Amino acid sequence: MPHHCYLCEKEAHHHVKLKNGDVLDCCDEHYNRWICERLGLEYTRYVHPKTISVFGERFRVTMQVGPDGVMYYASRGRKGVEESYALQLPFSMSGKEAMKYLRGKVSLTTMFVSDDKDELDDAGTIGIEYDDTTEGEDPYFIFKGRKLSPDHLIELLSFYPGYNLSYQLEPRVPDPDAHWITYEGHVVPGEDDDDN
Numbered sequence: 001m002p003h004h005c006y007l008c009e010k011e012a013h014h015h016v017k018l019k020n021g022d023v024l025d026c027c028d029e030h031y032n033r034w035i036c037e038r039l040g041l042e043y044t045r046y047v048h049p050k051t052i053s054v055f056g057e058r059f060r061v062t063m064q065v066g067p068d069g070v071m072y073y074a075s076r077g078r079k080g081v082e083e084s085y086a087l088q089l090p091f092s093m094s095g096k097e098a099m100k101y102l103r104g105k106v107s108l109t110t111m112f113v114s115d116d117k118d119e120l121d122d123a124g125t126i127g128i129e130y131d132d133t134t135e136g137e138d139p140y141f142i143f144k145g146r147k148l149s150p151d152h153l154i155e156l157l158s159f160y161p162g163y164n165l166s167y168q169l170e171p172r173v174p175d176p177d178a179h180w181i182t183y184e185g186h187v188v189p190g191e192d193d194d195d196n
């Protein structure tokens, strides 16, 4: 049975365990609004355009507010094998201002990417996901919009002896169907409950 958001009709993908023991079910937007309120931030400041364009390609923009800043995601392509880029920015930056940096992040990587799907470029992105449709959850890798098995990835990398594969870890855009649990006590740890 899907839970509905505590404030609207949308399905809840965030479940906040409150300090008082209750659970708050939220849609993405109302989760971001809730966490902003708890952190003393103005939610509307982080509202951003729905898409950005980089080198003529359109990317969906989503964001998630966390205790340390706002994570903005740019993604495009089919669910499960999306191209995905992420950038965490400080609360001092508005959602509008953030797009300049997100666009920069995407363009810095995509400018090196060729159409050849069997070749690594001078810079690029390899995603890591889990396939939960098979038993035991097999990992798979995402390269240029398609799935690679672990064996296929090793084969691809083995064409490049004498090279370093340098990397940068970033979270992939959250699956819209995934569920997330947040503990209020982690968001505002220093707060004394008795003050309320």
Ligand SMILES: [Zn+2]
Residues within 6 Å of the ligand: 005, 006, 007, 008, 009, 010, 026, 027, 028, 029, 030
């Ligand atoms: Zn909602």
